[in-house]
Amino acid sequence: MKEKLREHIEKVVPITNDEFTFIASHFSIKKYKKNDFLIQKGKSVLYCYFVISGLLKLVYDDKGGKQHIVSFAMEDWWESDFLAYFTQTKAKMSLQCIEDTEVFCISLKDYQKLSDGLPKMESFFLKKSNAGHIAAQNRILSFLTSNAKERYVQLLKQNPSLFQRVPKTLLASYLGVTRETLSRFSS
Incomplete structure (x- = not known):
């Protein structure tokens, strides 16, 4: 399991065996079943999560009770209510959880200790954060400049596996369309 974390980090920064031992000591592994919550609205957020296996959805429920999918997180992705x-x-x-999921968890205290104790991890987290900001801005721009069909095609190109793993109702919410509209796109 820990090798997945090491491989992920080494895509961004090189690390030695001793450094990885130090890094791994700041993470715990947790397993969740389909439909389990890692974070619940109104409660404390204890961890940032790195997905080892499985699939998560980050959702916002508006005052009218409508659920908005903010993001999906699958293997090799980081997620939290940041x-x-x-x-x-x-x-x-x-x-x-949309599927049974296994994650590495890091508390804010451990995140800070790890960043302070190993500056290359601070660089790693910064690069991952920047990539997340870029993805979020691209998603916002997509909503501002693309129609629903174009957003569908873009998502299909970027993350084709989502279409096999995520129920159409959730994909429709993520794209800002009805399930019926999504069905028309996919036929």
Whole structure:
């Protein structure tokens, strides 16, 4: 299991065996079943998660009770309610398993210890953060400049496996369309 974490980190920064031993000591591994919550709206956010296996959805429930899919996280992805995690406030979103999922977890305290104790990990986290910001901005731009069909095609090109793993209702929510509209796109 830990080799997956090491491989992921080494795609960004080189690390020695001793450094990896130090890195791994800051993470724990947790397993969750389909439909389990890793984060629940209104509760404390204890961890940032790195997905070893499985699939998660980050959701925001608006005041009208409508669920909005903010993101999906699959193998090799990081996810959390980052605002709540980094500010140690209550979650505004929920993180739930779409499939049975196994994750590496890191608390904010361990994240900070790891970043302070090994500057190359601070660089790693910064690069992963930057990639996340870029992806979020691209998603916002897509909603501002693309129609629903174009967003569908873009998602299909970027993450084709989502279409086999995610129920159409959730994909429709993520794309901002109805399930019926999504069905028309895929036929």
